[in-house]
Amino acid sequence: MTTTPETTPGTTALARPATAAEAAGRRRPVRSAGARPARTIAIDRYLETIYCIEGEDQPVRPGRLAQWLGVTAPTVSIALRRLRAGGWIETGEDRVVTLTPAGRRTAEETVRRHRLIECWLCDVLGMDWASAHSEAKRLAPALSDDVLRRLDLALGGPATCPHGHRIPGRAAPYGDLVPLTSLAAGVPATVRRVSEIMEYECFACLEELAAAGVGIGTQVSFETDGDMAVLRVSGGGDRRVTVPMSTAQLISVDAPAASA
Numbered sequence: 001m002t003t004t005p006e007t008t009p010g011t012t013a014l015a016r017p018a019t020a021a022e023a024a025g026r027r028r029p030v031r032s033a034g035a036r037p038a039r040t041i042a043i044d045r046y047l048e049t050i051y052c053i054e055g056e057d058q059p060v061r062p063g064r065l066a067q068w069l070g071v072t073a074p075t076v077s078i079a080l081r082r083l084r085a086g087g088w089i090e091t092g093e094d095r096v097v098t099l100t101p102a103g104r105r106t107a108e109e110t111v112r113r114h115r116l117i118e119c120w121l122c123d124v125l126g127m128d129w130a131s132a133h134s135e136a137k138r139l140a141p142a143l144s145d146d147v148l149r150r151l152d153l154a155l156g157g158p159a160t161c162p163h164g165h166r167i168p169g170r171a172a173p174y175g176d177l178v179p180l181t182s183l184a185a186g187v188p189a190t191v192r193r194v195s196e197i198m199e200y201e202c203f204a205c206l207e208e209l210a211a212a213g214v215g216i217g218t219q220v221s222f223e224t225d226g227d228m229a230v231l232r233v234s235g236g237g238d239r240r241v242t243v244p245m246s247t248a249q250l251i252s253v254d255a256p257a258a259s260a
């Protein structure tokens, strides 16, 4: 496999002043081919997490990675060095991490694996979407590619995970989405996706929503109550759940034109 030059413009791989040789136009030696780190479960977890934060249109900073992965800042620093050495990521001058094409390919494999397992846990085994997320994290590294292929076939090639996120390589079965809270109060809309931020930063919210019957495909409306949003689930009686507005913003529904 090829390595990504560490002197790509716009990155901070050079944390020290350029040497005379570099100033003269010679790249500093990167490393021997044999020094490239091997892909590990930990590396996959980092790439998956970077991919998911990018998918939320948010900058991927080391502090956010530490929070999502539940590790310390020094641990993230060491891991990011390995990921750079492997050619999977680049780091900008503002410390924002981005995936290289090789990193994105690897991340998509890992994310696909996680999301297919979630489908299996929810659709076949009847787990709720909160438990499925944490169980999938545990199970994902253990499944062989062959088992995953058969699982995908048995599930009928799903397009999204139980949280509405697209399985890499497949088209999403919905059009434009907007945050539930961008709609007028009381207007019902169909839930299509919940943010990965909820899965990583507000796990209890997933559990609360599941307990109230909120899931992909359910009709939900909201009303504000100070900083809180009261979500009302259409059908099946008067089911409601109160969550912070910041949580309700993480629920995506069909854009008004598509939900009519």
Ligand SMILES: [Zn+2]
Pocket (backbone or CB within 6 Å): 115, 118, 133, 161, 162, 163, 164, 165
């Ligand atoms: Zn998911």
